[in-house]
Amino acid sequence: xxxxxxxxxxxxxxxxxxxxxxxxxxxxxxxxxxxxxxxxxxxxxxxxxxxxxxxxxxxxxxxxxxxxxxxxxxxxxxxxxxxxxxxxxxxxxxxxxxxxxxxxxxxxxxxxxxxxxxxxxxxxxxxxxxxxxxxxxxxxxxxxxxxxxxxxxxxxxxxxxxxxxxxxxxxxxxxxxxxxxxxxxxxxxxxxxxxxxxxxxxxxxxxxxxxxxxxxxxxxxxxxxxxxxxxxxxxxxxxxxxxxxxxxxxxxxxxxxxxxxxxxxxxxxxxxxxxxxxxxxxxxxxxxxxxxxxxxxxxxxxxxxxxxxxxxxxxxxxxxxxxxxxxxxxxxxxxxxxxxxxxxxxxxxxxxxxxxxxxxxxxxxxxxxx
Amino acid sequence: xxxxxxxxxxxxxxxxxxxxxxxxxxxxxxxxxxxxxxxxxxxxxxxxxxxxxxxxxxxxxxxxxxxxxxxxxxxxxxxxxxxxxxxxxxxxxxxxxxxxxxxxxxxxxxxxxxxxxxxxxxxxxxxxxxxxxxxxxxxxxxxxxxxxxxxxxxxxxxxxxxxxxxxxxxxxxxxxxxxxxxxxxxxxxxxxxxxxxxxxxxxxxxxxxxxxxxxxxxxxxxxxxxxxxxxxxxxxxxxxxxxxxxxxxxxxxxxxxxxxxxxxxxxxxxxxxxxxxxxxxxxxxxxxxxxxxxxxxxxxxxxxxxxxxxxxxxxxxxxxxxxxxxxxxxxxxxxxxxxxxxxxxxxxxxxxxxxxxxxxxxxxxxxxxx
Numbered sequence: 025x026x027x028x029x030x031x032x033x034x035x036x037x038x039x040x041x042x043x044x045x046x047x048x049x050x051x052x053x054x055x056x057x058x059x060x061x062x063x064x065x066x067x068x069x070x071x072x073x074x075x076x077x078x079x080x081x082x083x084x085x086x087x088x089x090x091x092x093x094x095x096x097x098x099x100x101x102x103x104x105x106x107x108x109x110x111x112x113x114x115x116x117x118x119x120x121x122x123x124x125x126x127x128x129x130x131x132x133x134x135x136x137x138x139x140x141x142x143x144x145x146x147x148x149x150x151x152x153x154x155x156x157x158x159x160x161x162x163x164x165x166x167x168x169x170x171x172x173x174x175x176x177x178x179x180x181x182x183x184x185x186x187x188x189x190x191x192x193x194x195x196x197x198x199x200x201x202x203x204x205x206x207x208x209x210x211x212x213x214x215x216x217x218x219x220x221x222x223x224x225x226x227x228x229x230x231x232x233x234x235x236x237x238x239x240x241x242x243x244x245x246x247x248x249x250x251x252x253x254x255x256x257x258x259x260x261x262x263x264x265x266x267x268x269x270x271x272x273x274x275x276x277x278x279x280x281x282x283x284x285x286x287x288x289x290x291x292x293x294x295x296x297x298x299x300x301x302x303x304x305x306x307x308x309x310x311x312x313x314x315x316x317x318x319x320x321x322x323x324x325x326x327x328x329x330x331x332x333x334x335x336x337x338x339x340x341x342x343x344x345x346x347x348x349x350x351x352x353x354x355x356x357x358x359x360x361x362x363x364x365x366x367x368x369x370x371x372x373x374x375x376x377x378x379x380x381x382x383x384x385x386x387x388x389x390x391x392x393x394x
Numbered sequence: 395x396x397x398x399x400x401x402x403x404x405x406x407x408x409x410x411x412x413x414x415x416x417x418x419x420x421x422x423x424x425x426x427x428x429x430x431x432x433x434x435x436x437x438x439x440x441x442x443x444x445x446x447x448x449x450x451x452x453x454x455x456x457x458x459x460x461x462x463x464x465x466x467x468x469x470x471x472x473x474x475x476x477x478x479x480x481x482x483x484x485x486x487x488x489x490x491x492x493x494x495x496x497x498x499x500x501x502x503x504x505x506x507x508x509x510x511x512x513x514x515x516x517x518x519x520x521x522x523x524x525x526x527x528x529x530x531x532x533x534x535x536x537x538x539x540x541x542x543x544x545x546x547x548x549x550x551x552x553x554x555x556x557x558x559x560x561x562x563x564x565x566x567x568x569x570x571x572x573x574x575x576x577x578x579x580x581x582x583x584x585x586x587x588x589x590x591x592x593x594x595x596x597x598x599x600x601x602x603x604x605x606x607x608x609x610x611x612x613x614x615x616x617x618x619x620x621x622x623x624x625x626x627x628x629x630x631x632x633x634x635x636x637x638x639x640x641x642x643x644x645x646x647x648x649x650x651x652x653x654x655x656x657x658x659x660x661x662x663x664x665x666x667x668x669x670x671x672x673x674x675x676x677x678x679x680x681x682x683x684x685x686x687x688x689x690x691x692x693x694x695x696x697x698x699x700x701x702x703x704x705x706x707x708x709x710x711x712x713x714x715x716x717x718x719x720x721x722x723x724x725x726x727x728x729x730x731x732x733x734x735x736x737x738x739x740x741x742x743x744x745x746x747x748x749x750x751x752x753x754x755x756x757x758x759x760x761x762x763x764x
Contacts, residue, residue, distance in 0.1 A: 063588065063601035080600035082686075082730030101689050102709050129506040136499040136707075138508075201578035208571035213604070218433065218584055230450035231433035234583070236624075254606075316452075319471050337506075339472050360452030 026092045030057055030160065031069065037156045038071040044123045045070045045116055046153050047109070047141065050132035052327035053157060055255040058091045061213070066105070068112055078108045106144050113145050126153030130328060158332040162324060163349040168256065169374060172326065172351060175251055175258035176372055176383035178212040182219070182249035183262050187388040192241040192266055196221035200234030203249060212251035216329040220248035220261075227263070227366035230318070230358060241267045241394035244276075244365030246358070250329045257329050258383055259353045261370035267394025272364045275311065277390050280359050280367040283307035287321050287354040291346065291373065291380035297322050297335045298342040300354060308359065318357040325351050325372055350375045351383075396462045400427055400530065401439065407526045408441040414493045415440045415486055416523050417479070417511065420502035422697035423527060425625040428461045431583070436475070438482055448478045476514050483515050496523030500698065528702040532694060533719040538626065539744060542696070542721060545621055545628035546742055546753035548582040552589070552619035553632050557758045562611040562636055566591035570604030573619060582621040586699040590618035590631075597633070597736035600688070600728060611637045611764035614646075614735030616728070620699045627699050628753055629723045631740035637764030642734045645681065647760050650729050650737040653677035657691050657724040661716065661743065661750035667692050667705045668712040670724060678729065688727040695721050695742060720745045721753075 034057070038046060046069040048054050054065040057075070066078035074095060079087045081098040088096050097108040117123045125148045127138060142150055164172065185206040189199055199221045208214070220232030224243040232248065239245060248261040263280070265273055283304040290303035300322040308317045320336035335342035336356055346352070355370030373380035404427070408416060416439040418424050424435040427445070436448035444465060449457045451468040458466050467478040487493045495518045497508060512520055534542065555576040559569055569591045578584070590602030594613040602618065609615060618631040633650070635643055653674040660673035670692040678687045690706035705712035706726055716722070725740030743750035 061603060061605060063603050080730070082598035082600065082728065082732055082736060085732060086595055086598070100686075102707065127505070129504070129509065131504045131506075133505040134499070134501045135497070135503040135505050135508040136501075138505040139499065197578065197581075197583055200584075201575060204578070205571060205575040208567065208574070211567075213567055213606075214570075214588055225456055228452035228456070230452065233431060233433050235431060236583075317470075337472065358452065360450070362452055362455060366452060 025090070026058055026075065027056075031075065033160055034069060034156055035071055037159065038069070038126070041155055042124060043071060043126050043151060043153070043156060044120070045113070046126040046156065048128075049137055049141075050128050050130075052132060052255065053128060055327055056161065060090060061255055066109065068109075070116055076112050078105060078112070106140075109141070110144050113148060117147060121147070122149050123147060124149045124151055126151050126156060128153050128157070132328070154332065161326055162332060163347065164326060164351055164374070168326065171254055171256040172258055172372070173383050174211065175253040175256050176260065178207050178210045178251045178253055179249050179258045179260035179372075180384050180386045181210040182207045182251060183247060183260050183386050183388055186221070186247040186262070187264065187392060190239060190245060190264055190266065190392050192239060192394055194239050196223055196226075196234040196237050196239060199239070199247070203247070207249065207251045212253055214252055216250040216252050216257045220246060222246040222366065224365070225362075228358070228360040228362050229366065230360070239266065242270075244273055244367065246366055246368050248368065248370070255327055257325055257327070258372045259325055259329065259370055260372065260384070260386055261355060261368045262386070262388055263367045263369060263390065264388075264392050265390060266392055269391060272361070276359055276361060276364060276367045279307060279311040279313060280355075280369050283321075283359075284355045284369050288373070288380050291352070291354070291375060292378055293346055293348050293375065295346055296343050297333050297346070301335075301342065304357075313359060313361070316359055316361060318360075321357045322352050322354045323356055325353055346375055348375055348378075352380070354380065395460070396428055396445065397426075401445065403530055404439060404526055405441055407529065408439070408496070411525055412494060413441060413496045413521060413523070413526060414490075415483070416496040416526065418498075419507055419511075420498050420500075422502060422625065423498060425697055426531065430460060431625055436479065438479075440486055446482050448475060448482070476510075479511070480514050483518060487517060491517070492519050493517060494519045494521055496521050496526060498523050498527070502698070524702065531696055532702060533717060534696060534721055534744070538696065541624055541626040542628055542742070543753050544581065545623040545626050546630065548577050548580045548621045548623055549619050549628045549630035549742075550754050550756045551580040552577045552621060553617060553630050553756050553758055556591070556617040556632070557634065557762060560609060560615060560634055560636065560762050562609060562764055564609050566593055566596075566604040566607050566609060569609070569617070573617070577619065577621045582623055584622055586620040586622050586627045590616060592616040592736065594735070595732075598728070598730040598732050599736065600730070609636065612640075614643055614737065616736055616738050618738065618740070625697055627695055627697070628742045629695055629699065629740055630742065630754070630756055631725060631738045632756070632758055633737045633739060633760065634758075634762050635760060636762055639761060642731070646729055646731060646734060646737045649677060649681040649683060650725075650739050653691075653729075654725045654739050654741075658743070658750050661722070661724070661745060662748055663716055663718050663745065665716055666713050667703050667716070671705075671712065674727075683729060683731070686729055686731060688730075691727040692722050692724045693726055695723055716745055718745055718748075722750070724750065
């Protein structure tokens with residue numbers, strides 16, 4: 025159902041910024057306004073008045089009923105879908121020479137969709153809708169906190185599953201399969217990013233996935249999960265070693281654990297992500313790993329796996345002030361030392377009562393039996 | 395390892411078209427040239443000379459060794475990564491006023507990455523690399539056929555699992571969990587699009603996903619799977635009914651089955667996708683469903699779940715001539731009749747010896763026990 029409060033707040037910000045409409049092309053903002061998961065959704069939020077849904081003819085009645093929206097423009101072909109959008113945009117132009125329309129630019133909007141939209145609507149000035157949506161989505165309401173807590177509990181099931189199945193001889197892909205299955209059985213609706221099972225030399229990677237590589241005794245294994253629960257994400261990462269760690273692996277792990285703790289302790293309203301980085305960096309430097317530090321140890325999270333502030337992708341975001349009600353992860357940066365391995369420990373927190381409070385506690389051992 | 399043949403063919407086309415370099419931002423073309431799955435890869439293919447890899451410092455030695463590439467520019471921060479790209483582009487400009495650089499525009503390139511690239515490299519004229527890559531990727535070599543056949547066999551495991559677990563009372567999400575788990579246990583490395591388990595009223599949807607909805611007796615259930623095997627996809631869709639179908643459901647199913655068969659029979663070198671559509675449409679019209687027909691019953695597939703020709707997204711592609719060695723699906727369009735339900739039956743074919751040959755046979759019953 026259409027969330028009237030969120031709609032009003034977005035429209036107020038759109039009017040303040042002279043944005044005439046928001047063209048929704050992504051599932052995350054669709055869920056934010058309408059509370060419903062839909063693949064490839066299209067909707068228009070005008071600065072004034074009710075939203076317009078662009079929908080396939082076979083979904084019309086159901087969409088109107090379930091969203092509580094009267095204005096649905098239907099299509100049965102790609103051409104008609106484009107015409108529906110163009111028609112709605114012309115209708116909103118209503119004599120204006122240019123229409124300023126916001127579009128989301130992040131991972132969920134493919135480049136061709138943006139260029140196709142611009143080409144079909146030459147009278148439109150496209151603006152990044154982040155200036156409207158970021159401020160709204162940064163602060164989570166109670167309903168969102170509840171959904172993300174569910175996602176965090178599902179993430180814990182994923183990490184505990186990894187701890188149970190990881191042993192020499194299993195492939196990363198098999199571990200990934202067990203993790204994803206366990207998370208879905210626990211109520212998750214899939215993952216926002218592929219589960220990382222980065223073992224051995226692959227623990228040094230910046231990003232990851234699960235491959236056919238066989239996990240071996242002595243490997244460091246970084247396991248990163250971002251399950252969704254009704255659209256909302258939580259992020260949990262743990263590093264394991266198969267069998268007793270050597271001295272260098274042990275030092276890497278301890279350093280990361282202390283750096284994450286320092287980062288978490290730094291979190292309070294009014295600081296910026298770069299201060300979390302600074303607190304963690306101090307620990308890395310003291311251990312002699314200063315030159316291995318990857319800035320961006322913390323990012324926000326919600327309907328997207330990384331959302332504003334996301335200095336991990338957009339460095340300028342490290343200057344955004346943190347506020348009560350934000351959700352953020354600490355532990356995003358890999359500490360990568362080729363020849364030794366890589367370590368990450370990441371949890372998701374709510375900034376509440378002045379400090380970072382984990383959505384879930386997840387205590388698993390670093391050392392697993394080999 | 396770098397595939398020299400593919401590199402040479404791409405570079406030849408780039409030179410023919412006056413494109414100075416291809417900036418790879420997506421995993422599919424990275425796999426195409428280097429045979430390796432990597433999340434968020436970055437590489438540059440100049441029109442002449444060896445490729446340049448942009449890589450995280452923790453992956454440098456491994457990347458050079460495993461790809462057989464000497465020129466790797468490393469980074470530890472997002473800022474340095476951008477500088478590496480800008481530096482390589484300037485080096486290639488070498489006195490030229492404008493550098494023409496190709497970028498892929500499809501689902502794997504997020505809008506912000508394109509705008510960020512353009513902003514960081516104002517001297518560059520960005521062009522759509524489809525004009526180089528589509529022609530190469532359209533025709534699959536033996537290695538690709540082998541990988542896609544594996545993916546198709548994994549897809550069959552997914553559909554058979556659906557037939558085994560679907561029963562009244564199970565949720566779509568639980569069915570999706572079982573399908574994905576079985577496909578990964580069978581060697582799959584995840585899915586290219588979320589598994590659709592569209593039941594009841596949701597079978598009428600154009601797109602889909604698996605939700606918390608409980609599957610009920612009498613529901614039509616559309617199950618669509620696109621597993622990956624080492625990056626390559628295959629697509630298989632079946633529709634089930636829980637318990638005996640009513641007369642209208644029965645007619646929908648039979649019509650779709652006949653329309654798919656007509657589409658398959660139309661496939662031969664030299665025709666275009668629109669002729670496959672025309673053959674299927676004739677069957678739909680004869681059954682009185684002409685006005686429910688969604689054009690684009692066929693699309694190509696490979697490293698991407700829909701690749702050129704993809705009239706399903708880009709209507710003009712329905713005029714591309716089909717050739718031996720292409721892979722295509724037939725059965726993409728939902729036949730959606732609200733009040734009755736929706737049906738789809740889709741298989742993946744190789745265009746070989748003048749006709750469409752299925753990558754795998756998948757015989758499951760339409761009617762399951764309720």
